[in-house]
Amino acid sequence: MAAIETDGLTKRYGSVAAVEGLDLTVERGTVYGFLGPNGAGKTTTMRLLTGLTRPSEGTATVAGVDVRERDRLGEHIGYVPDTPPLYEKLTAREQLSAVADVRGLDRETVRERVPALLDRFGLDAADDRIETYSKGMKQKTSVVQAIVHEPDVVFLDEPTSGLDPNAARTLKAVLTELRDAGTAVFLSTHVLPVVDELADVVGLLYDGELLAEDDPERLKADLDGETLEDAFVELTTEDDPATRPRERP
């Protein structure tokens, strides 16, 4: 069973198709770099896959659970959205303990994992209220919140946003460890060196459709690009990308 499987997944807002006929397969133990220009539909796809918005058409399963069954998804997934979903009046430690409880972690595991992750990300102010945090401190809390229950699939939307280089490096190491332990890491970012470093597979979304999908090295070689940025620019600006055949592994 694949970690993520979609079939004709579509989301329309009025006459706008934010995501159109998306067929995606992401295997366990994979970092999937999900790229695309502004407005391509990346966030909408992640909201569909995390059960936050319902498909207009098509189907999707994440860790074998239909995304329409939002209540059952929670224990299997983690999500770092573009805006950290935190209760400002709580401290990070309170927030993380509450979330771990909801996700069904036992007290002892919470007592072990929460301090270890806070320490790893250098979140020293874990006993201060979140409303006093900087952007990066909130982002660290959001990342820890998404992985504390060791989910089967973790979705990250611009996760390095606001993180200092030390925290960004920690995040990359943590994502690699999760991948090696069998988690599927679905990573959307415009910071292409991060994708170049981590991704096993890259998918390029354009106007709601998957325009290309490949191993990053092959994608670069096929497009005569030295970097993923070269490949991205080539795919999204040369002639009309919508008329090109999709590249598949």
Ligand SMILES: Nc1ncnc2c1ncn2[C@@H]1O[C@H](COP(=O)(O)OP(=O)(O)OP(=O)(O)O)[C@@H](O)[C@H]1O
């Ligand atoms: N709630 C909404 N109502 C109406 N249109 C929406 C809504 N959410 C997204 N859209 C539209 O769907 C399209 C895809 O948006 P989305 O936010 O998924 O893109 P994105 O790839 O995440 O972009 P970015 O890289 O800028 O974050 C855009 O045309 C956007 O205007």
